[in-house]
Amino acid sequence: SAVISQKPSRDICQRGTSLTIQCQVDSQVTMMFWYRQQPGQSLTLIATANQGSEATYESGFVIDKFPISRPNLTFSTLTVSNMSPEDSSIYLCSVDRSGEEPQYFGPGTRLTVL
């Protein structure tokens, strides 16, 4: 498995502001993913964070709203921009080290937008 940390663990933000969430892994991984878990819902993939190139976004998610960086093989950030109360969710990063293993998840960032 992999040890994954996320910062912050939770935050309360005002409408219209932005928050950057960090995801750090204890070893180099090939692929990192960002998921959203809205209240009472399952997990939905936002994007795949590619090292050295632009992230790949799922339908319904756009780079202007959720810019992602992946500067190296152990770190990624997700920014939630121009937030509204509808963005209140848990945001999770996951890693896939080899394509032949399960994805492992970070502890999540619980975001509340007022």
Next chain:
Amino acid sequence: AQSVSQHNHHVILSEAASLELGCNYSYGGTVNLFWYVQYPGQHLQLLLKYFSGDPLVKGIKGFEAEFIKSKFSFNLRKPSVQWSDTAEYFCAVNARGGYNKLIFGAGTRLAVHP
């Protein structure tokens, strides 16, 4: 389109009862299958996985799941539940080969009463 269906959204059991949670998926190719668990206040953890081979897979804490290809199913079972099994259980699938996103089911909330 790929999808995962979990039949039970809420399950309430008494300790020592047997558990079976249903999961069916829709996907046109070869898949990997997973059950993840989220205990109250904790992050998402891998319970068990199926990549290939024996369709009956065993996971942590006495859980097992059986892959039935003809039924596109991957049901989770435990012969005797404990209060500590109270959690939310997610079935997930991804395409085999490479770094592929996970598609999650809606989740099943299990409450075990002493």
